[in-house]
Amino acid sequence: MPLRIQVDKLNKTFTLHNQGAVVIDVLHDINFEVHAGECVVLDGHSGAGKSTLLRTLYGNYKANSGSIRISANDSTIDLVTASPRAVLALRRQVIGYVSQFLRVIPRVTALDVVMEPARLLGMPVETVRPRAEDLLRQLNIPERLWQLAPSTFSGGEQQRINIARGFMVDYPVLLLDEPTASLDADNCAVVMSLIEAARERGAAIVGIFHDSAIRERLADRLIPMQQDVAATQQSQNERPLQSMERLA
Numbered sequence: 325m326p327l328r329i330q331v332d333k334l335n336k337t338f339t340l341h342n343q344g345a346v347v348i349d350v351l352h353d354i355n356f357e358v359h360a361g362e363c364v365v366l367d368g369h370s371g372a373g374k375s376t377l378l379r380t381l382y383g384n385y386k387a388n389s390g391s392i393r394i395s396a397n398d399s400t401i402d403l404v405t406a407s408p409r410a411v412l413a414l415r416r417q418v419i420g421y422v423s424q425f426l427r428v429i430p431r432v433t434a435l436d437v438v439m440e441p442a443r444l445l446g447m448p449v450e451t452v453r454p455r456a457e458d459l460l461r462q463l464n465i466p467e468r469l470w471q472l473a474p475s476t477f478s479g480g481e482q483q484r485i486n487i488a489r490g491f492m493v494d495y496p497v498l499l500l501d502e503p504t505a506s507l508d509a510d511n512c513a514v515v516m517s518l519i520e521a522a523r524e525r526g527a528a529i530v531g532i533f534h535d536s537a538i539r540e541r542l543a544d545r546l547i548p549m550q551q552d553v554a555a556t557q558q559s560q561n562e563r564p565l566q567s568m569e570r571l572a
């Protein structure tokens with residue numbers, strides 16, 4: 325299967341300018357790759373940098389150094405050096421991202437929120453609407469909510485709208501930040517099936533899942549995120565290892 329994501333020597337720090345310019349070393353020498361049809365899961369304790377890595381893979385955060393090469397549609401783009409315009413194009417066409425929380429836009433209906441990624445690709449509403457409705461149905465969003473803005477929806481309903489939106493386009497790359505965090509068992513099962521279907525069609529998936537049963541079902545590999553180990557090793561002048569680990 326073709327290589328979709330190649331991360332090399334990735335480093336990311338945050339500088340807290342309003343707190344004495346303290347520097348937080350979050351991602352240190354991260355190296356991994358993800359092929360089409362693979363689901364890798366970021367594995368590390370709270371604060372290890374999992375969400376930071378996912379946001380950096382989406383171009384939300386700019387890395388200090390290293391490269392994130394994304395290959396799809398016969399081209400390869402390094403997100404670390406890409407122009408903002410190239411990053412936006414990549415997000416529209418190549419990278420889907422499901423965050424934990426829906427960014428609610430007042431007065432935009434749930435159905436429009438879900439259809440938007442496909443509409444941004446220029447697809448006509450009559451083509452995309454059946455898929456959006458199908459996703460909403462699969463995710464058990466009652467039809468009476470489809471024409472309402474999701475701002476008043478429950479946390480779990482908002483998360484399911486977010487998931488439907490993230491699966492609206494068959495992106496070659498999918499980034500999933502705890503997509504099942506506030507879902508009940510039935511809806512969790514639906515989301516796992518959607519993720520498996522995306523993997524089947526060849527999506528390269530990077531996810532964060534805290535639930536061990538979900539990780540075991542979905543993960544082809546774990547990517548250990550060990551910020552504390554990295555910091556200690558660094559102080560001993562050793563090169564911290566952030567290698568991939570195959571699941572037995």
Ligand SMILES: Nc1ncnc2c1ncn2[C@@H]1O[C@H](COP(=O)(O)OP(=O)(O)OP(=O)(O)O)[C@@H](O)[C@H]1O
Nearest residue numbers: 338339348350368369370371372373374375376377
């Ligand atoms: N925008 C930011 N500015 C400054 N520091 C940040 C920022 N985002 C994250 N951090 C810091 O980076 C570290 C890693 O945070 P991150 O959210 O990536 O961890 P995580 O592994 O996803 O944790 P969790 O499992 O609890 O969600 C934390 O110490 C956090 O305080």
